[in-house]
Amino acid sequence: MTDRRPSAHDRAGVTMPPSPAPGPAVSAGPRKAGTAEQVRFATGVLLPLLSAGVIKRRPRVMALAERLQLDRGGVATMRLLRERHGAGPLLMRLAGRSVLLLLDPGDVRRVLDGTPRPFGPASWEKRGALTQFQPHGSLITRGTERAPRRRLNEEALETDRPLHHLAPAVAGTVEEEARLLADRCAVTGQLAWDDFAACWWRTVRRTVLGDAARDDHRLTGELGRLREAANWSVLLPRRRALRARFLAHLRRRAEGAGPDTLAAAAMARAEETGAAPVSQIAHWLFAFDAAGMTVFRTLALLTTHPEDGRRARDEITGTGTGTGAPRTLPFLRACVLDTVRLWPTTPAVLRQTTEDVEWDGRTVPARTTVLAHAPYFHRGDPHAPYADRFTPGMWLDGRARSDPALVPFSGGPGVCPGENIVLLHTSTWLAAMLGERLTYRLASRVRPGPCRPLPATFNPFGVRFTVH
Ligand code: HEM
Numbered sequence: 001m002t003d004r005r006p007s008a009h010d011r012a013g014v015t016m017p018p019s020p021a022p023g024p025a026v027s028a029g030p031r032k033a034g035t036a037e038q039v040r041f042a043t044g045v046l047l048p049l050l051s052a053g054v055i056k057r058r059p060r061v062m063a064l065a066e067r068l069q070l071d072r073g074g075v076a077t078m079r080l081l082r083e084r085h086g087a088g089p090l091l092m093r094l095a096g097r098s099v100l101l102l103l104d105p106g107d108v109r110r111v112l113d114g115t116p117r118p119f120g121p122a123s124w125e126k127r128g129a130l131t132q133f134q135p136h137g138s139l140i141t142r143g144t145e146r147a148p149r150r151r152l153n154e155e156a157l158e159t160d161r162p163l164h165h166l167a168p169a170v171a172g173t174v175e176e177e178a179r180l181l182a183d184r185c186a187v188t189g190q191l192a193w194d195d196f197a198a199c200w201w202r203t204v205r206r207t208v209l210g211d212a213a214r215d216d217h218r219l220t221g222e223l224g225r226l227r228e229a230a231n232w233s234v235l236l237p238r239r240r241a242l243r244a245r246f247l248a249h250l251r252r253r254a255e256g257a258g259p260d261t262l263a264a265a266a267m268a269r270a271e272e273t274g275a276a277p278v279s280q281i282a283h284w285l286f287a288f289d290a291a292g293m294t295v296f297r298t299l300a301l302l303t304t305h306p307e308d309g310r311r312a313r314d315e316i317t318g319t320g321t322g323t324g325a326p327r328t329l330p331f332l333r334a335c336v337l338d339t340v341r342l343w344p345t346t347p348a349v350l351r352q353t354t355e356d357v358e359w360d361g362r363t364v365p366a367r368t369t370v371l372a373h374a375p376y377f378h379r380g381d382p383h384a385p386y387a388d389r390f391t392p393g394m395w396l397d398g399r400a401r402s403d404p405a406l407v408p409f410s411g412g413p414g415v416c417p418g419e420n421i422v423l424l425h426t427s428t429w430l431a432a433m434l435g436e437r438l439t440y441r442l443a444s445r446v447r448p449g450p451c452r453p454l455p456a457t458f459n460p461f462g463v464r465f466t467v468h
Pocket of ligand 1: 121137138139140150153157283284285287288290291292294340345346349350407408409410413414415416417418419421422
């Protein structure tokens with residue numbers, strides 16, 4: 001039965017593919033996918049996501065996924081399901097769990113706005129994964145304990161402020177480390193992921209835990225091993241000894257962090273019952289990885305899209321670089337946002353129903369997983385002018401923000417509380433690199449460009465530049 005309701009996405013002037021077979025007007029709630037469709041979804045959408053590593057990307061699998069452009073197949077599968085079944089969500093049975101697959105942007109908004117009840121963020125799969133290194137993280141907390149943990153995140157990360165009160169310290173740290181990287185590039189004439197990542201992680205450890213943690217590779221190494229285990233979610237037993245070692249190590253660092261750090265902002269709120277600051281800090285360290293990948297992809301876009309590259313440089317020179325002063329850099333922020341839209345670092349946004357939910361006249365039972373496939377919503381509409389194009393401008397003129405399909409940082413009460421600190425950190429990094437009077441030229445195999453559709457899968461670990 002088909003139920004093609006006009007969605008907010010339609011109202012925003014962007015239409016997803018229409019259902020080909022309009023059915024009776026009476027709705028009987030979510031439809032069920034057939035067995036062949038479930039197999040196709042599992043192999044075409046889920047398998048590539050899981051094999052690439054949801055919590056810690058696996059570089060070799062990413063390289064293969066890029067070669068095969070696996071995300072294109074994933075989006076095509078989603079489109080097919082939408083064409084067959086129309087806009088309403090689709091019920092599936094996967095590995096013994098009920099999954100409600102969203103196909104309409106209006107439903108994405110409904111689910112995100114309904115967080116944490118009746119759509120809880122602490123889904124079964126997420127808890128299985130993230131308890132490996134952040135047993136009390138807000139994202140995997142259920143019930144009344146979630147509120148103080150979410151609040152700690154919002155207050156310490158200053159969710160609503162484009163410039164965090166630590167922005168001067170962040171700007172100084174980033175400019176220092178970026179200059180060291182630039183000096184190295186000027187000598188070697190090239191820039192590859194490993195060089196960048198080493199410097200990126202120094203700025204992350206300094207921003208989160210202070211200068212004393214700058215070279216604490218052991219800490220991020222321990223976290224990396226736990227994240228690798230987390231990729232397997234419930235399939236792997238807890239690495240309890242390693243987790244205890246990591247959390248004790250992180251606690252020592254957090255307790256000793258100086259005043260100009262995010263950790264100090266978290267520890268200052270530790271008195272609040274159940275806020276569990278160390279678990280929240282563990283999430284921050286993990287999440288900064290996605291931001292680093294995004295910087296590298298954005299640099300690749302800015303070096304292959306001459307007009308956008310020029311505009312970025314104008315913004316940087318217009319606001320003065322090398323001063324250590326924090327800047328808002330709206331265009332660079334828009335570039336970062338559009339990069340995360342194109343290659344979402346949280347490709348599967350998951351919720352779990354906390355109770356029975358009435359959906360178009362049928363009941364979706366409690367404990368059902370709800371899944372929004374971000375690559376499909378961000379690029380799945382072939383008629384959208386932005387689908388496969390770098391379009392930072394739409395983050396500046398309000399188009400993207402009013403479109404419920406575009407959720408690179410999620411939305412509603414479970415929106416990423418770190419969005420602004422991410423945009424500050426990443427835009428400052430890009431300004432520091434592009435403002436260093438060096439010219440970057442993309443030298444790796446996959447070349448994005450303004451004259452052809454952008455790659456569906458873009459592996460940041462394979463990106464290389466020559467530098468003059
Ligand atoms: C490119 C970088 C990032 C992107 C694209 C991103 C995106 C997201 C998304 C989509 C979610 C929702 C996940 C879900 O519902 O399952 C989320 C949650 C969250 N993010 Fe980020 N994030 C980034 C980096 C960061 C950083 C660096 C921090 C902290 C410094 C952070 C803190 C959080 C927290 C605490 C949550 C959980 C919120 C809650 O429990 O309600 N994120 N993020």
